[in-house]
Amino acid sequence: MSKNIMRTPEEKEKLVLEMINNGYGFHTMSKKHDISKSVLSKWYYSYKEKGIEGLKSNTGKHKSLSTGLHLKKPKNKIEELELELMKKDIEIARLKKGYMVKGVGAEKEFVTTFDKNTK
Structure with missing residues (x-):
């Protein structure tokens, strides 16, 4: 084959x-x-x-739910609250994994929140 x-x-x-x-x-x-x-x-x-x-192939074309969150404009109060909740969920997940994001776009930087020496 x-x-x-x-x-x-x-x-x-x-x-x-x-x-x-x-x-x-x-x-x-x-x-x-x-x-x-x-x-x-x-x-x-x-x-x-x-x-x-x-x-048609969909390989590499799937969009995540969080794609372009900073670009999305909420249409009403419910969408605004859902967007805010999604951003908070993402932030919590990142903190659990031990990193934060500083900056946006090309200036985005992933910073670990744990000390390298934990003793």
């Missing part, structure tokens, strides 16, 4: 349509194109459910 070949959504769609139009199973397509059956299965069901959009 070939390994870690990134295919475009169009290439994936072409393979899925070949499988559908010719009535090939996962095993046949797997042997023919040297692709894992599980990968073909994932593409097939993603294509059936969402079309070509389902075949």
Whole structure:
């Protein structure tokens, strides 16, 4: 089996349509194109459910809940309080791990809160 070949959504769609139009199973397509059956299965069901959009890779594109907290503008009082709570939760988690953040952007610096010599 070939390994870690990134295919475009169009290439994936072409393979899925070949499988559908010719009535090939996962095993046949797997042997023919040297692709894992599980990968073909994932593409097939993603294509059936969402079309070509389902075949787009999401690798490295997931956003965390805290992405851009300092840029987000709350629309109402509830959102403002939720944003403040999220910032406090992040600060508490950092303190538990033993560091604080000083500065913002390129000037951001992570400072440990524990002394190196704990004796």
